[in-house]
Amino acid sequence: MTENGTSTQSARQGEGALIVKETGCKSILTKSGIKAVDYAINPYVGCEHGCVYCYATFMKRFTGHEEEWGTFVDVKVNAAEVLATQLRRAKPGNITLATVTDAYQPLEEGYGITRACLEALVGYDWPVCILTKSALVLRDLQLIKRLKDVEVAFTITTMDDEVRRRFEPGSSPIPERLDALRTLSEAGIPTWAFCGPLLPFLSDGEAEIDALFGELKRAGVGYVLVDSMNLRGASWGRVRKLLAAHYPELVDGYRALSTDRKPYHVALMERTRRIAAKHNLTWRGVELDTGGTEAR
Numbered sequence: 622m623t624e625n626g627t628s629t630q631s632a633r634q635g636e637g638a639l640i641v642k643e644t645g646c647k648s649i650l651t652k653s654g655i656k657a658v659d660y661a662i663n664p665y666v667g668c669e670h671g672c673v674y675c676y677a678t679f680m681k682r683f684t685g686h687e688e689e690w691g692t693f694v695d696v697k698v699n700a701a702e703v704l705a706t707q708l709r710r711a712k713p714g715n716i717t718l719a720t721v722t723d724a725y726q727p728l729e730e731g732y733g734i735t736r737a738c739l740e741a742l743v744g745y746d747w748p749v750c751i752l753t754k755s756a757l758v759l760r761d762l763q764l765i766k767r768l769k770d771v772e773v774a775f776t777i778t779t780m781d782d783e784v785r786r787r788f789e790p791g792s793s794p795i796p797e798r799l800d801a802l803r804t805l806s807e808a809g810i811p812t813w814a815f816c817g818p819l820l821p822f823l824s825d826g827e828a829e830i831d832a833l834f835g836e837l838k839r840a841g842v843g844y845v846l847v848d849s850m851n852l853r854g855a856s857w858g859r860v861r862k863l864l865a866a867h868y869p870e871l872v873d874g875y876r877a878l879s880t881d882r883k884p885y886h887v888a889l890m891e892r893t894r895r896i897a898a899k900h901n902l903t904w905r906g907v908e909l910d911t912g913g914t915e916a917r
């Protein structure tokens with residue numbers, strides 16, 4: 622490790638260098654703005670997964686980053702120590718890891734900040750939800766089993782791994798996520814899947830949702846939580862650029878959704894609810910404009 626506050630550049634295969642900065646934090650257990658989530662733990666600022674539709678890019682404003690989302694990560698090297706102190710003083714509540722980053726992005730393999738935070742949580746009975754797009758979470762399976770009240774969720778927005786690579790370039794391939802869900806479920810860990818945002822015209826059709834929910838049922842998830850794509854704000858420019866490069870015929874359709882999402886959202890909720898019932902899968906939908914899901 623370098624000293625706190627210094628930067629390093631780590632080369633990623635086939636991509637530009639990732640700018641990594643080790644920082645300290647004063648608080649790591651933060652009140653969440655998400656409905657039904659009391660606290661968030663975000664061990665990193667920024668995210669190597671670099672999802673094109675990511676809603677957490679507002680973190681750049683808060684942290685003075687001008688680099689493109691997905692090209693920088695700040696590592697909160699003292700997170701576990703700060704968490705241990707906060708846990709002794711805070712009012713108990715449920716915790717989600719993570720809401721504006723992915724706690725199991727590739728850097729976690731070397732840094733182990735998330736792992737150290739989970740170790741700090743052992744012995745507390747606060748409900749913990751780990752939400753990720755990375756099969757690296759399996760590294761900590763034995764540790765996760767030691768938590769008293771824990772669930773692990775995977776975000777899966779498409780079954781097509783080529784589409785996944787374009788929209789979520791640094792994340793685990795879909796087959797790895799499904800395998801990880803299966804492994805966790807077989808180990809007795811409650812799991813669920815966040816199917817959001819389903820990708821308009823790419824993964825939101827009857828056949829695509831049917832295939833996805835069938836796989837999730839076989840992987841043993843307890844339920845699915847569905848959301849539609851929110852194209853307001855910073856994500857629209859990034860999504861439009863990707864569409865122009867790979868799916869130019871979809872630009873107009875997405876533009877229409879960026880100005881009026883409600884009818885599309887309502888129809889998607891209805892469609893997914895019906896298909897989930899066919900698979901005997903418990904369904905939940907994200908309500909429009911309820912604080913949503915910060916990053917995913």
Ligand code: SF4
Nearest residue numbers: 668670671672675722
């Ligand atoms: S959506 Fe989640 S996994 Fe993707 S870049 Fe944003 S924080 Fe990372």
